[in-house]
Amino acid sequence: MKLVSDPAIADKIRKMNQRVRWQDPIIVERGIDQTQLVLDDGSSDEPEFSFLVVGDSGSGGHRGHNPQRQVAELMQPHCQECRFMLHTGDVIYLVGSKEYYQENFIKPYREFLLGGEHPKRIAYDRMIFKRPILPVPGNHDYYDLPLVFGLVSFATMPLRRLLGSQLDLDVGAHGSWQGDAYAKAFLDYLKAFMLPGDLARHLDEHYTAKTDTGRCLRYEPGRFTRLPNRYYTFRYGGIDFFALDSNTFNDPPPLPATKEGDAERKQLEVRRDELEQQKMQYMEQSANLNPDNPHEAEQLDDMHQRVSQIEEMIVDIDKQLATDEKTVTDTDQLQWLKQRLIESWHTADVRGRVIYFHHPPYVTEATKWQQAQTLAVRNRLREVLNAVAKVVGSKTGGRSLVDLVLNGHAHCLEHLETMDTGGADSHIHSIVCGGSGYSLRRQRTEGADLMENQKLVARSHLFIGRNGQGSQKRRPYSCLRIDVKGDRNPKFIIRPLVAEWYQRQWHNYEVEPFTI
Numbered sequence: 001m002k003l004v005s006d007p008a009i010a011d012k013i014r015k016m017n018q019r020v021r022w023q024d025p026i027i028v029e030r031g032i033d034q035t036q037l038v039l040d041d042g043s044s045d046e047p048e049f050s051f052l053v054v055g056d057s058g059s060g061g062h063r064g065h066n067p068q069r070q071v072a073e074l075m076q077p078h079c080q081e082c083r084f085m086l087h088t089g090d091v092i093y094l095v096g097s098k099e100y101y102q103e104n105f106i107k108p109y110r111e112f113l114l115g116g117e118h119p120k121r122i123a124y125d126r127m128i129f130k131r132p133i134l135p136v137p138g139n140h141d142y143y144d145l146p147l148v149f150g151l152v153s154f155a156t157m158p159l160r161r162l163l164g165s166q167l168d169l170d171v172g173a174h175g176s177w178q179g180d181a182y183a184k185a186f187l188d189y190l191k192a193f194m195l196p197g198d199l200a201r202h203l204d205e206h207y208t209a210k211t212d213t214g215r216c217l218r219y220e221p222g223r224f225t226r227l228p229n230r231y232y233t234f235r236y237g238g239i240d241f242f243a244l245d246s247n248t249f250n251d252p253p254p255l256p257a258t259k260e261g262d263a264e265r266k267q268l269e270v271r272r273d274e275l276e277q278q279k280m281q282y283m284e285q286s287a288n289l290n291p292d293n294p295h296e297a298e299q300l301d302d303m304h305q306r307v308s309q310i311e312e313m314i315v316d317i318d319k320q321l322a323t324d325e326k327t328v329t330d331t332d333q334l335q336w337l338k339q340r341l342i343e344s345w346h347t348a349d350v351r352g353r354v355i356y357f358h359h360p361p362y363v364t365e366a367t368k369w370q371q372a373q374t375l376a377v378r379n380r381l382r383e384v385l386n387a388v389a390k391v392v393g394s395k396t397g398g399r400s401l402v403d404l405v406l407n408g409h410a411h412c413l414e415h416l417e418t419m420d421t422g423g424a425d426s427h428i429h430s431i432v433c434g435g436s437g438y439s440l441r442r443q444r445t446e447g448a449d450l451m452e453n454q455k456l457v458a459r460s461h462l463f464i465g466r467n468g469q470g471s472q473k474r475r476p477y478s479c480l481r482i483d484v485k486g487d488r489n490p491k492f493i494i495r496p497l498v499a500e501w502y503q504r505q506w507h508n509y510e511v512e513p514f515t516i
Contacts, residue, residue: 003311004095004143006318007178009248009328012142016230016245019183021190026199030207035336036216037227037234038209039132043083047351047487049237050081053480055088055358055408056138057437058104059170064297065506067477068108068437070499074508076111078481078497079131083236085112086243088408088433089138089358091185094308096141096176098124101185104170108437109133114222125184129225136243137230138358138408139315141182144175179230188217188226212343231333233340237484239403240344242337244357248330249380252320252372265321272317279310294504298473305411305439305466309367316371329380338384341401345392352490356406360432361425362418362458365410365465366444378425385424400428404482404492404516408434411441412465413478413496415514416450421457429516431494435478440466464498464511475501492516 007015020034021027027034043049052075057068075085092100101124110116114128176182183189188206193199206226209218217228230245255261282303289296289303337355344350360368361378368374385401392401401424414432418425448460468474476498483493496511 005146015178019191031214033213033216037219050483052082052085053433054436056090056434058092059438072108084132087135090140095143097172098181099172142179238351242355246357246359250373252376341388352403354404360407362416363410364460365441368410382423382425389424405430415462418458
């Protein structure tokens with residue numbers, strides 16, 4: 001019994017293109033770049049600045065405590081000094097439903113929002129940010145409910161009522177509508193403009209910034225805070241930021257129609273059945289727990305984490321088994337990234353590059369490294385960087401092509417560094433920031449070293465996730481403050497901020513900063 005339905009990549013691309021009226025003649029004739037924005041806050045030329053990072057945050061309360069709100073409060077002392085927040089995806093759990101934006105996004109981040117002193121008055125599709133929040137979509141922001149649940153689940157009925165379970169999973173009547181809720185919350189939803197004249201006036205009012213690639217959207221905190229597309233780029237303090245939608249280039253290649261491929265398919269089918277059985281066992285066990293009992297409530301929190309983790313593993317297996325469907329890769333987005341990175345390296349004013357997207361190519365969280373999606377994202381990003389390296393050549397002066405990669409998806413906080421991978425993704429620092437509110441995960445038992453074809457390709461220097469057992473179990477929810485320092489060769493000072501739920505109390509602390 002599947003709890004979530006993941007739309008096909010082709011549908012994700014097509015639907016999102018419709019929502020932003022991708023390459024509409026009215027947009028084209030104005031020379032508008034729909035993948036660029038200018039963050040107009042009056043300070044974007046200053047070379048030293050700070051910003052915040054959160055990810056995988058979009059859950060409500062966890063049986064009496066609210067990790068997402070705690071992390072939001074943890075960030076408040078830093079907000080005056082930080083120019084914006086990057087969100088690495090999974091803004092809303094479990095299925096990206098519009099019904100849960102109020103509880104799982106607007107209320108926790110109310111200080112960031114215009115009118116946030118009255119959060120109940122803010123509609124999810126009318127949000128204006130006082131301090132910019134710049135997200136990328138996560139897999140849960142695209143998920144829908146399977147048809148059987150969609151027919152039965154109405155309003156905001158918790159899914160647990162349908163299952164006879166005490167697991168309080170945040171779902172609405174249907175899900176995200178293939179990412180529509182995310183698009184209405186964050187993107188400039190041009191599909192709403194039915195008349196050509198209305199669209200033209202909107203473009204002339206808000207797409208007034210001029211860049212090397214044409215006119216683009218002007219993001220104005222406190223006035224107009226929309227993103228031009230599901231993937232986009234902006235420059236701040238001489239740093240180029242590239243926001244990607246990894247949900248459209250994470251499909252693994254189909255299993256080969258060979259004897260070996262058939263054997264692998266059977267193994268995956270057996271594994272999927274085992275996972276389904278485990279999931280149902282947890283749901284049945286949860287029916288006997290009392291959410292009003294603090295000890296049993298924490299057991300329910302653990303089961304919630306296990307069920308959601310198992311569901312992600314099942315989705316990954318389903319992607320591998322979908323051999324009847326042609327593998328679709330978002331080649332347009334990857335080609336765009338290649339070209340923009342090349343342009344960035346040929347622009348004298350640019351002194352650094354940051355890429356952020358949801359699915360991490362390198363990670364030591366318990367389940368992600370072996371997932372086919374991880375390998376697909378890693379290979380495709382490596383191909384892009386290899387192509388960029390061929391063009392840029394010695395222009396890098398020995399620096400890595402990208403200064404920093406930021407991801408979510410894995411529910412932890414982790415700092416990794418690639419070794420000699422054999423490709424242009426060598427010697428790049430990455431940080432997985434996916435522990436900002438939803439169920440935390442543990443590090444894999446194999447440890448901090450990541451091997452590919454019996455070769456060390458990456459090493460984890462820091463992992464903050466669920467740890468300990470029984471009464472000593474710790475749940476450290478986290479976010480980042482990143483300070484950009486220096487001139488031509490910038491340094492990024494990483495400051496992990498942690499709110500730990502331990503023995504039914506919050507303990508806030510900062511991890512020792514480190515520089516990359």
